[in-house]
Amino acid sequence: MTSDQQPxxxxxxxxxxxxxxxxxxxxxDAVDGSGGQHVVAALADIAPxxxxxxxxxxxxxxxxRPGLTPPQRQLVTLGMLTALGGCEPQLEVHVNAALNVGLxxxxxxxxxxxxxxxxxxxxxxxxxxxxxxxxxxxGLLPVQPPAA
Amino acid sequence: MTSDQQPxxxxxxxxxxxxxxxxxxxxxDAVDGSGGQHVVAALADIAPxxxxxxxxxxxxxxxxRPGLTPPQRQLVTLGMLTALGGCEPQLEVHVNAALNVGLxxxxxxxxxxxxxxxxxxxxxxxxxxxxxxxxxxxGLLPVQPPAA
Amino acid sequence: MTSDQQPxxxxxxxxxxxxxxxxxxxxxDAVDGSGGQHVVAALADIAPxxxxxxxxxxxxxxxxRPGLTPPQRQLVTLGMLTALGGCEPQLEVHVNAALNVGLxxxxxxxxxxxxxxxxxxxxxxxxxxxxxxxxxxxGLLPVQPPAA
Amino acid sequence: MTSDQQPxxxxxxxxxxxxxxxxxxxxxDAVDGSGGQHVVAALADIAPxxxxxxxxxxxxxxxxRPGLTPPQRQLVTLGMLTALGGCEPQLEVHVNAALNVGLxxxxxxxxxxxxxxxxxxxxxxxxxxxxxxxxxxxGLLPVQPPAA
Amino acid sequence: MTSDQQPxxxxxxxxxxxxxxxxxxxxxDAVDGSGGQHVVAALADIAPxxxxxxxxxxxxxxxxRPGLTPPQRQLVTLGMLTALGGCEPQLEVHVNAALNVGLxxxxxxxxxxxxxxxxxxxxxxxxxxxxxxxxxxxGLLPVQPPAA
Amino acid sequence: MTSDQQPxxxxxxxxxxxxxxxxxxxxxDAVDGSGGQHVVAALADIAPxxxxxxxxxxxxxxxxRPGLTPPQRQLVTLGMLTALGGCEPQLEVHVNAALNVGLxxxxxxxxxxxxxxxxxxxxxxxxxxxxxxxxxxxGLLPVQPPAA
Numbered sequence: 001m002t003s004d005q006q007p008x009x010x011x012x013x014x015x016x017x018x019x020x021x022x023x024x025x026x027x028x029d030a031v032d033g034s035g036g037q038h039v040v041a042a043l044a045d046i047a048p049x050x051x052x053x054x055x056x057x058x059x060x061x062x063x064x065r066p067g068l069t070p071p072q073r074q075l076v077t078l079g080m081l082t083a084l085g086g087c088e089p090q091l092e093v094h095v096n097a098a099l100n101v102g103l104x105x106x107x108x109x110x111x112x113x114x115x116x117x118x119x120x121x122x123x124x125x126x127x128x129x130x131x132x133x134x135x136x137x138x139g140l141l142p143v144q145p146p147a148a
Numbered sequence: 149m150t151s152d153q154q155p156x157x158x159x160x161x162x163x164x165x166x167x168x169x170x171x172x173x174x175x176x177d178a179v180d181g182s183g184g185q186h187v188v189a190a191l192a193d194i195a196p197x198x199x200x201x202x203x204x205x206x207x208x209x210x211x212x213r214p215g216l217t218p219p220q221r222q223l224v225t226l227g228m229l230t231a232l233g234g235c236e237p238q239l240e241v242h243v244n245a246a247l248n249v250g251l252x253x254x255x256x257x258x259x260x261x262x263x264x265x266x267x268x269x270x271x272x273x274x275x276x277x278x279x280x281x282x283x284x285x286x287g288l289l290p291v292q293p294p295a296a
Numbered sequence: 297m298t299s300d301q302q303p304x305x306x307x308x309x310x311x312x313x314x315x316x317x318x319x320x321x322x323x324x325d326a327v328d329g330s331g332g333q334h335v336v337a338a339l340a341d342i343a344p345x346x347x348x349x350x351x352x353x354x355x356x357x358x359x360x361r362p363g364l365t366p367p368q369r370q371l372v373t374l375g376m377l378t379a380l381g382g383c384e385p386q387l388e389v390h391v392n393a394a395l396n397v398g399l400x401x402x403x404x405x406x407x408x409x410x411x412x413x414x415x416x417x418x419x420x421x422x423x424x425x426x427x428x429x430x431x432x433x434x435g436l437l438p439v440q441p442p443a444a
Numbered sequence: 445m446t447s448d449q450q451p452x453x454x455x456x457x458x459x460x461x462x463x464x465x466x467x468x469x470x471x472x473d474a475v476d477g478s479g480g481q482h483v484v485a486a487l488a489d490i491a492p493x494x495x496x497x498x499x500x501x502x503x504x505x506x507x508x509r510p511g512l513t514p515p516q517r518q519l520v521t522l523g524m525l526t527a528l529g530g531c532e533p534q535l536e537v538h539v540n541a542a543l544n545v546g547l548x549x550x551x552x553x554x555x556x557x558x559x560x561x562x563x564x565x566x567x568x569x570x571x572x573x574x575x576x577x578x579x580x581x582x583g584l585l586p587v588q589p590p591a592a
Numbered sequence: 593m594t595s596d597q598q599p600x601x602x603x604x605x606x607x608x609x610x611x612x613x614x615x616x617x618x619x620x621d622a623v624d625g626s627g628g629q630h631v632v633a634a635l636a637d638i639a640p641x642x643x644x645x646x647x648x649x650x651x652x653x654x655x656x657r658p659g660l661t662p663p664q665r666q667l668v669t670l671g672m673l674t675a676l677g678g679c680e681p682q683l684e685v686h687v688n689a690a691l692n693v694g695l696x697x698x699x700x701x702x703x704x705x706x707x708x709x710x711x712x713x714x715x716x717x718x719x720x721x722x723x724x725x726x727x728x729x730x731g732l733l734p735v736q737p738p739a740a
Numbered sequence: 741m742t743s744d745q746q747p748x749x750x751x752x753x754x755x756x757x758x759x760x761x762x763x764x765x766x767x768x769d770a771v772d773g774s775g776g777q778h779v780v781a782a783l784a785d786i787a788p789x790x791x792x793x794x795x796x797x798x799x800x801x802x803x804x805r806p807g808l809t810p811p812q813r814q815l816v817t818l819g820m821l822t823a824l825g826g827c828e829p830q831l832e833v834h835v836n837a838a839l840n841v842g843l844x845x846x847x848x849x850x851x852x853x854x855x856x857x858x859x860x861x862x863x864x865x866x867x868x869x870x871x872x873x874x875x876x877x878x879g880l881l882p883v884q885p886p887a888a
Contacts, residue, residue, distance in 0.1 A: 020757070039569065045586035046576045049805065050557045054565055057797040058265045065789065067258035067294035072223055075216075076259045079227025080266045081566065086530030086678030090266075090566040110215035111224045113642045117206045118228045118238075120416040121646055122673060122682040125631065132638045142637035146215035165612070187421065193438035194428045197657065198409045202417055205649040213641065229418060234382030234826030238418040261790045268564040269794055270821065270830040273779065280786045290785035316461070335865065341882035342872045345509065346853045350861055353501040354709045361493065363702035363738035368667055371660075372703045375671025376710045377862060382826030386710075386862040406659035407668045413650045414672045414682075442659035483717065489734035490724045494705045498713055502857045511850035511886035516815055519808075520851045523819025524858045525714060530678030534714040534858075554807035555816045561798045562820045562830075590807035712860040 021052065024060025031063060031070060033100055035093035070101035075111055082115045082127040091130040096138075105135055105143045169200065172208025179211060179218060181248055183241035218249035223259055230263045230275040239275055243282040253283055253291045317348065320356025327359060327366060329396055331389035366397035371407055378411045378423040387423055391430040401431055401439045465496060468504025475507060475514060477544055479537035514545035519555055526559045526571040535571055539578040549579055549587045613644065616652025623655060623662060625692055627685035662693035667703055674707045674719040683722040688730075697727055697735045761792065764800025771803060771810060773840055775833035810841035815851055822855045822867040831867055835874040845875055845883045 028036040036059075043051035063073060077094050081087045098108050108131055116124035135141050176184040184207075191199035211221060225242050229235045246256050256279055264272035283289050324332040332355075339347035359369060373390050377383045394404050404427055412420035431437050472480040480503075487495035507517060521538050525531045542552050552575055560568035579585050620628040628651075635643035655665060669686050673679045690700050700723055708716035727733050768776040776799075783791035803813060817834050821827045838848050848871055856864035875881050 017757070017760070042576070043569075043572065046579065047553050047557055047572050047587070048589060049801075050553075050560060050565075050568065050572060053557070053560060053797065053801060054569075057793065057801070058565060061789075061793060061797070062262055062265050065258065065261070065294065067254050068223075068262065072220075072255070072259075073262055075220055075223040076227035076262055077266060079224035080231040080263060083228040083231035084267065084529060084564075084566060085676060086570065087566040089570065106215050107220070109639050109642075110213065111220075113213070113639055113645070114210055114216065114221055114224055115228060116416070116642060116645060117210050118225060118416045118418055119232070120412070120414045120419075120676075121642075121650060122414055122676060122679040123416075124642065125635075125646075126678065126681065128635065128639050128642060132634070135638065143639070145640065146213065165609070168609070190428070191421075191424065194431065195405050195409055195424050195439070196441065197653075198405075198412060198417075198420065198424060201409070201412060201649065201653060202421075205645065205653070206417060209641075209645060209649070232381060232416075232418060233824060234422065235418040237422065257787050257790075261787055261793070264564070264790060264793060266564045266566055268560070268562045268567075268824075269798060270562055270824060270827040271564075272790065273783075273794075274826065274829065276783065276787050276790060280782070283786065291787070293788065313461070313464070338872070339865075339868065342875065343849050343853055343868050343883070344885060345505075346849075346856060346864065346868060349501065349505060349853070349856060350865075353497065353505070354861060357493075357497060357501070358706055358709050361702060361705070361738065363698050364667075364706065368664075368699070368703075369706055371664055371667040372671035372706055373710060375668035376675040376707060376860075379672040379675035380711065380825060380860075380862060382866065383862040385866065402659050403664070406657060407664075409657070410654055410660065410665055410668055411672060413654050414669060415676070442657065486724070487717075487720065490727065491701050491705055491720050491735070492737065494701075494708060494716065494720060497705070497708060498717075502713060506854055506857050509850065509853070509886065511846050512815075512854065516812075516847070516851075517854055519812055519815040520819035520854055521858060523816035524712075524823040524855060527820040527823035528677060528712075528714060528859065530718065531714040533718065550807050551812070554805060555812075557805070558802055558808065558813055558816055559820060561802050562817060563824065590805065708860070710860045710862055712856070712858045712863075714858055715860075 017056065020056040020060040022060075023064055024055040024058065027059040027063045028055055031059070031074075031097045031101060032093050033096060035096055039093070071098070071103045071107075074098040074101055074103055075107075078108065078111050078127070079115060079118075082112060082123050083119045085123050085126070088126065088130050091127055092134060095131045095134040099134075099138065099140075105131075105140045106146050109143055110146065165204070168204040168208040170208075171212055172203040172206065175207040175211045176203055179207070179222075179249060180241050180245045183244055187241070219246070219251045219255075222246040222249055222251055223255075226256065226259045226275070227263060227266075230260060230271050231267045233271050233274070236274065236278050239278040240282060243279045244286075247282075247286065247288075253279075253288045254294050257291050258294065313352065316352040316356040318356075319360055320351040320354065323355040323359045324351055327355070327370075327397060328389050328393045331392050335389070367394070367399050367403075370394040370397055370399055371403075374404065374407050374423070375411060378408060378419050379415045381419050381422070384422065384426050387426040388430060391427045392434075395430075395434065395436075401427075401436045402442050405439050406442065461500070464500040464504040466504075467508055468499040468502065471503040471507045472499055475503070475518075475545060476537050476541045479540050483537070515542070515547050515551075518542040518545055518547055519551075522552065522555045522571070523559060526556060526567050527563045529567050529570070532570065532574050535574040536578060539575045540582075543578075543582065543584075549575075549584050550590050553587050554590065609648070612648040612652040614652075615656055616647040616650065619651040619655045620647055623651070623666075623689045623693060624685050625688060627688055631685070663690070663695050663699075666690040666693055666695055667699075670700065670703050670719070671707060671710075674704060674715050675711045677715050677718070680718065680722050683719055684726060687723045687726040691726075691730065691732075697723075697732045698738050701735050702738065757796070760796040760800040762800075763804055764795040764798065767799040767803045768795055771799070771814075771837045771841055772833050773836060775836050779833070811838070811843050811847075814838040814841055814843055815847075818848065818851045818867070819855060822852060822863050823859045825863050825866070828866065828870050831870040832874060835871045836878075839874075839878065839880075845871075845880045846886050849883050850886065 040051045074097055081091045081094060095108060112124055112128045188199045222245055229239045229242060243256060260272055260276045336347045370393055377387045377390055408420055408424045484495045518541055525535045525538055556568055556572045632643045666689055673683045673686055687700060704716055704720045780791045814837055821831045821834060835848060852864055852868045
């Protein structure tokens with residue numbers, strides 16, 4: 001995301017707050033790729049402050065912390081989005097994000113197969129069919145089951 | 149869990165179904181420890197079939213699969229239980245489980261700090277206060293923040 | 297519920313609205329028993345209108361309709377309360393209600409064992425442990441599994 | 445809604461219950477406009493009783509009460525629908541309703557930006573994109589951020 | 593489902609586990625019909641283990657149990673899917689399933705009208721409009737209200 | 741909250757980030773009072789970063805924005821916490837907050853009576869009983885119904 005695409009510049013305070021935003025934008029690009037940029041751009045004409053919070057707090061403050069690796073963060077995120085329900089657009093972004101940070105299709109499928117135990121089959125199925133669309137777009141089907 | 153404690157023996161079919169149950173009971177012991185055994189025992193006089201399904205399907209069929217390591221499964225689980233809400237008893241079992249399979253207190257705290265981005269602060273706070281009780285019982289407080 | 301206990305008399309409009317309320321109070325007594333009366337009484341000094349809506353709409357308009365028998369209504373209700381999560385007080389009322397209208401302990405346990413498939417184990421376990429408390433109070437433990 | 449469009453006339457009891465329905469239908473028209481009428485009409489051939497309850501209880505009994513202004517009721521409603529998740533059709537009706545009763549686009553956007561703190565970003569984003577569609581239809585984009 | 597369509601054969605263990613799967617597939621066919629088969633088939637190239645769990649645990653172990661009749665199971669299921677929210681694809685399968693096992697359109701509509709009391713109108717409306725689509729496909733509209 | 745009580749000082753970046761935190765702490769004190777301070781203090785030995793995010797993002801960035809008045813923000817918040825379910829500790833803080841910023845007991849009760857329409861009775865009842873406890877502590881019972 002180049003600086004002239006930043007929809008929320010007017011929300012930036014002095015230097016430190018800009019630093020949070022720019023740090024977050026870099027993480028967002030690396031993790032969510034075009035999916036994240038699309039969300040931020042779509043907020044520009046309605047809720048630029050919300051976009052700023054997603055980028056500066058979500059990605060600049062939280063994703064950027066040590067303590068969990070990027071693949072670990074996506075495992076937690078896939079679990080949450082599956083459990084919340086009704087978050088198919090965000091699941092699409094984060095199945096892509098999971099792949100972007102190095103989780104394999106097998107690990108993603110296992111996470112969602114595991115999710116059925118805790119969330120029940122309907123939410124797990126909704127999530128797996130989002131993953132199937134993403135995998136199809138990226139030429140990752142069929143997924144080979146893990147060797148025992 | 150010794151065989152004379154198995155509340156669901158009468159549900160076991162022939163040899164293969166018994167194998168699923170016994171495999172699951174071993175995984176349950178290793179992951180959830182006494183928390184898991186307590187749940188199974190508490191179901192004995194009301195819903196032994198549900199206990200059987202937790203053990204044989206949840207732990208025998210799912211937890212036992214390759215594709216995700218035990219710490220990875222607990223990260224997904226912590227995300228789901230935080231997002232579902234109202235699952236404090238299960239969070240207590242699984243914060244313990246997360247420690248049992250090798251996640252550090254820092255990793256658990258990071259997962260829940262991360263959860264606030266997706267689930268909001270109320271659910272993240274409910275989960276962190278469950279973790280605080282478990283950490284206190286196991287002498288793990290204060291948690292040192294991760295080095296930057 | 298005798299008329300001098302009715303906390304919401306002041307909300308009653310002319311005769312027909314009173315008829316809705318009185319019809320609902322009779323159904324509430326028959327289905328939820330003292331659990332329902334306790335809820336209505338507890339609302340008297342804070343939200344009598346909400347109590348009126350529970351009684352007149354919930355029980356007078358809906359529960360009183362043909363189309364489903366009282367046991368059928370409790371099966372739907374047990375499914376909903378288990379799925380919503382965090383509704384343990386209402387589950388306690390409605391496990392009692394289910395027994396009051398003639399569902400057996402086995403049918404209630406089966407409904408909650410079935411619920412795990414759709415809601416996941418944590419919510420099903422939370423519900424079954426509410427049922428266990430109610431069954432214990434009413435001397436209904438242990439529950440004998442259904443004959444195959 | 446003219447009387448010959450009322451799908452639930454057969455549900456109406458004597459005069460008072462009809463009064464509840466007609467009072468509710470007037471409030472529904474004023475608040476939800478065509479969105480509310482569309483829902484009631486769509487229920488006519490499947491669940492006219494449910495339509496009656498929406499109108500007579502939801503709008504006749506509750507919306508019509510003193511204690512909160514119509515804009516205050518829509519702020520509560522926007523918070524609930526965002527938090528529930530999966531209620532995009534109702535959010536569309538109620539973003540329109542919020543505008544109809546005098547909330548400004550800025551107030552609606554602020555409510556949803558605020559919602560992210562309590563519900564997390566995914567649900568807040570789902571809600572804001574519903575608002576964006578409604579605002580676009582009504583020529584209200586771009587929304588000018590509030591002056592500091 | 594003929595044996596050469598079984599996507600999860602490689603997951604089957606020895607004879608007993610195969611028995612669970614085949615028993616579940618028969619129940620799935622009887623209850624969910626083509627909707628259930630479609631889900632299982634759609635999982636074949638991404639998550640055959642999840643399909644196996646749906647069939648062997650969900651339908652082979654749970655649906656097949658005594659204690660509740662098939663129509664009773666669908667009443668619980670309709671309640672849960674309405675309450676969970678965001679499960680419209682599963683509601684479509686299970687409104688069909690409810691009809692397949694002998695619940696009448698009136699009973700289904702009553703269950704969803706009842707659901708509004710516990711889940712609120714938005715989730716009840718989302719469910720009833722799924723039912724309306726299914727009833728339309730099966731030529732079951734308009735639904736005649738139950739006689740008082 | 742005096743500066744020597746700030747548990748998250750070590751998280752503060754240079755001057756602007758400190759400004760966000762201090763602005764948020766002032767808003768948190770004004771809105772949530774001792775309830776908010778208690779939460780922040782309780783996080784000090786386990787998740788000081790989460791406390792920092794609550795204060796700096798939640799209260800410094802969001803609550804502090806123009807566009808909604810403090811009472812309006814609490815109406816949205818009461819709606820969300822009621823709908824989420826399982827957030828009784830946060831409801832207790834925010835019923836107090838609602839009173840602190842000038843909402844009357846009648847307005848709070850009306851918001852929760854309204855909530856039943858969208859969330860169903862169980863969640864509305866859970867919320868109203870939290871409000872009842874807060875009102876009792878503050879000597880605000882009985883609540884007089886609004887004049888028609």
